[in-house]
Amino acid sequence: MNAGLARGAPEIAPHELVARLLQATDQDQPGAVDPSRLLSFMKLQFLPVDFAASLRDVLPVAAGAARALLSFPDRLVAVDAALEPERMRFSTLHEIAHYVLPDHRHALYLCDAEGLSSRARLDFEVQANRFAADLQFKGHHFTVESHALPVSAATVKALALKYHTSFESTARRLVEKHHAPVMFVVCERQADRSIIDASQTPVWRVKYCCASASFRARWSARLEGEVPAEIVAALTAGTRDVGESIVAEVPLGGAFGFEWFTNGYAIMALVRARG
Numbered sequence: 001m002n003a004g005l006a007r008g009a010p011e012i013a014p015h016e017l018v019a020r021l022l023q024a025t026d027q028d029q030p031g032a033v034d035p036s037r038l039l040s041f042m043k044l045q046f047l048p049v050d051f052a053a054s055l056r057d058v059l060p061v062a063a064g065a066a067r068a069l070l071s072f073p074d075r076l077v078a079v080d081a082a083l084e085p086e087r088m089r090f091s092t093l094h095e096i097a098h099y100v101l102p103d104h105r106h107a108l109y110l111c112d113a114e115g116l117s118s119r120a121r122l123d124f125e126v127q128a129n130r131f132a133a134d135l136q137f138k139g140h141h142f143t144v145e146s147h148a149l150p151v152s153a154a155t156v157k158a159l160a161l162k163y164h165t166s167f168e169s170t171a172r173r174l175v176e177k178h179h180a181p182v183m184f185v186v187c188e189r190q191a192d193r194s195i196i197d198a199s200q201t202p203v204w205r206v207k208y209c210c211a212s213a214s215f216r217a218r219w220s221a222r223l224e225g226e227v228p229a230e231i232v233a234a235l236t237a238g239t240r241d242v243g244e245s246i247v248a249e250v251p252l253g254g255a256f257g258f259e260w261f262t263n264g265y266a267i268m269a270l271v272r273a274r275g
């Protein structure tokens with residue numbers, strides 16, 4: 001490891017640290033990051049573990065949602081083997097973040113599902129997630145690529161496949177870093193009677209939103225409400241690919257174009273201001 005990447009070097013800003021790690025592991029170009037090259041560069045071991053079975057008896061009940069851990073003395077990153085591949089990759093990058101971020105000096109990190117998600121509240125989890133996302137999207141490379149393409153579900157799909165990232169995290173990154181006024185909305189199905197009664201129309205409500213800086217400067221960064229019933233009906237009839245989106249105009253105090261799509265779990269929309 002070269003001096004600039006020595007753990008705890010306090011003068012390096014996180015984005016600079018990301019750039020140096022990518023350069024040092026010959027990954028400073030567009031495309032999916034290889035976490036194993038980062039692990040070997042830092043001489044960290046990697047172990048997929050069945051957390052539910054292995055840690056049940058040694059951890060307190062509160063740690064039951066543990067998904068990944070980093071042990072400094074053992075130079076070990078362990079990740080829940082039950083996670084989907086994209087989550088496993090992200091969790092590994094999150095633990096690498098704890099290892100290299102100067103202020104993260106605990107001997108052991110045990111990170112749970114919430115800490116590893118966009119709902120994370122604790123500062124060090126938010127910082128590790130941001131750093132992991134920067135590694136996952138290769139610093140500025142993803143942003144440069146996404147600006148050369150239209151803001152669309154097809155672009156989200158193409159970039160998610162290229163960067164080996166989830167559709168949701170890809171759309172979030174695209175919007176957060178975009179110069180244009182764009183918003184990303186994620187909706188979840190409500191636990192209502194429709195789950196047991198097929199004659200009832202299911203209700204999908206906004207779970208969270210994120211928006212580009214230029215969108216936030218002009219409009220609210222938060223959108224409330226339900227997905228229009230006809231959009232729910234169209235998106236949930238059969239299996240639909242992320243690229244098979246539905247474009248609709250929705251008047252919201254100005255003209256906004258909504259492009260609705262689904263990954264099979266959530267209904268999502270890219271929102272663009274017209275004119």
Ligand SMILES: [Zn+2]
Pocket residue numbers: 094098109110111115124125128
């Ligand atoms: Zn963590």
